Amino acid sequence: MEYRIERDTMGEVKVPADKYWGAQTQRSLENFKIGGERFRMPIQIIRAYGMLKKAAARANLELGELPEEIARAIIQAAEEVVQGKLDDHFPLVVFQTGSGTQTNMNVNEVIANRASELLGKPLGSKHVHPNDHVNRGQSSNDTFPTAMYVAVALELNRVLYPAVEGLIATFQEKARAFDSIVKVGRTHLMDAVPITLGQEIGSWAAQLEYALSALREMEKGLYRLAIGGTAVGTGLNAHPRFGELVARYLAEETGLPFRVAENRFAALAAHDELTNVMGAVRTLAAALMKIGNDVRWLASGPYAGIGEIFIPANEPGSSIMPGKVNPTQVEALTMVAVRVYGNDLAVSFADSQGNFQLNVYKPVMAHAALEAIDLLADAVNSFNEHLAVGIEPNLERIQEHLEKNPMLATALNKAIGYDKAAEIVKKAIKEKKTLKQAALELGYLTEEEFDRIVVPMRLAKPHA
Structure with missing residues (x-):
């Protein structure tokens, strides 16, 4: 491999000749061999950093803080980062300095070297300087949380919201299709009064709508950016209008209403906004866990379970039991939900560990949040495509269970009272008879009265 020499304040470093990164990135590569490719800094952070550096160069150009030629080269190089053209030049892992300094410098060095190249200068020349030019008016302490919030907000809108909206629509x-199918309701895992299959599935849609609405509300906290606070929140070495302009340019580029945080000291010291978002992502995972468990209970069987719905048979379910088919999409979805719970805990615990003017757990928070969002989006899409769209009622089993349901006796409360209705239920269960048989044998109702009062659809929709 061919190398070139790059320099930083600690001296010379050999860097692969074909890479745009510089000395500080190379030092991080050598000093933090932790986790490997699995824990590489999320590419969403890098792309958000590209947007940020582009916005910063535009702001510095407008404020007269950078020569136009250098600012334009930085903007072009940063745009290449945004477009993913330079992805191979961002090799660092999450487990580095807790402020994300190495990743900020990785971005600064790549953009500086690429911008220098665009201006006809050799790599390592620092014609465009990573600190003096690309990082002008900035610190890792305010750029990393800014990139983190931009990345998470964009990823929510790019992958998670569309996935959940698709499942809600299904x-x-x-x-609507199953609204006329009356079935047994269940509370405490025990038979309850009737509902329709449409009502049951409609409740899943509503639960997801509520969770999604709460997540969208929490997302608003991410719009308050730390940029302009520089090292500790005072804005030292940044133009007074720098943060405001950067936030405006980011809003223009993303279509999201980013703005400068009202208190940039707090924006550097803690990341409660991200903790709130992850809490809402966890709540969404909890909703999906409940829905997934409902599906596997309702599809259980085929003979010794509930078996009231059919779900697609996508692959063999056992290596030893021929013909067995399992609810694998539910299992994948609920395992992802468990992982999301763990990531939520990582984010909330990391957020609690800030000291004075800086939280130094930022990279692991970013990784945990973005992983949770992407995993959940993938799992929801898979569950929707390979299971939810194929749900069909098992009408024979639904009717069988409905006819045996002792809780139909609830309809008799007004006619004969709770105690007599309970007596009918106990007799029917003990003697393995239908409610109608028990009621007639006890003499509490005539056949005509029973048929007029005990109408399952009327029980499922009493106010229709």
């Missing part, structure tokens, strides 16, 4: 369609 459930809403199923709810």
Whole structure:
């Protein structure tokens, strides 16, 4: 491998000749061999950093803080970062300095070297300087949380919201299609009064809508950016209008209403906004866990379970039991939900560990949040495509369970009172008879009265 010599304040460093990064990135590569490719800094952070450096160069150009030629070269190089053209030049892992300094410098060095190249200067020349030019008016302490919030907000909108909205639409369609199918309701895992299959599936859609609405509300906290606070929140070495302009340019580029945080000391010292977002992502995971468990209970069987719905048979379920098919999409979804719970804990605990003017757990918070968002989006898409769209009712089993449901006796409360209705239920269960048989044998109702009062659809929709 061919090398070139790059320099920083600690001296000379050999860097691969074909890479745009510089001395500080190379030192980080050598000093933090932790986790490998699995824990590489999320590419969403790098792309958000590209947007940020582009916005910073535009702001510095407008404020007269950078020569136009250098600012334009930085903007072009930063745009290449945004477009993913330079992805191979960002090799660092999450486990580095807790402020994300090495990643900020990785971005600064790559953009500086690429901008220098665009201006006809050799790599390592520092014609465009990573600190003096690309990092002008900035610190790792305010740029990393800014990039983190931009990345998370964009990823929510890019992958998670569309995935959940797609599953909601599927459930809403199923709810309409199955609205006339009356079935046994269940509370405490025990038989309860009737509902329709449409009502049951419609509740899943509503639960997801509520969770998604809460997440969108929490996302708003991410719009308050730390940029302009520099090292400790005072804005030292930044133009007074720098943060405001950068936030405006980021808002223009992303279509999201980013603005400068009202208190940039707090924006550097803690990241409660991200903790709130992850709490809402966890709540969404909890909703999906509940829905997934409902599906696997309802599809259980085929003979010794509930078996009231059919779900797609996507692959063999056992290496030893021929013909067995399992609810694998549910299992994948609920395992992802468990992982999201763990990532939420990582974010909330990391957020609690700030000291004075800086939280130094930023990279692991960013990684945990983005991993949770992407995993959940993938799992929801998979569950929707390979299971939810294929849900169908097992009408024979639904009717069988409905006819045996002792809780239909609830309809008799007004006619004969709770105690007599309970007596009918106990007799029916003990003697393995239908409610109607028990009621007639006890003499509490005539056949005509029973048929007029005990109408399952009327029980499922009493106010229709």
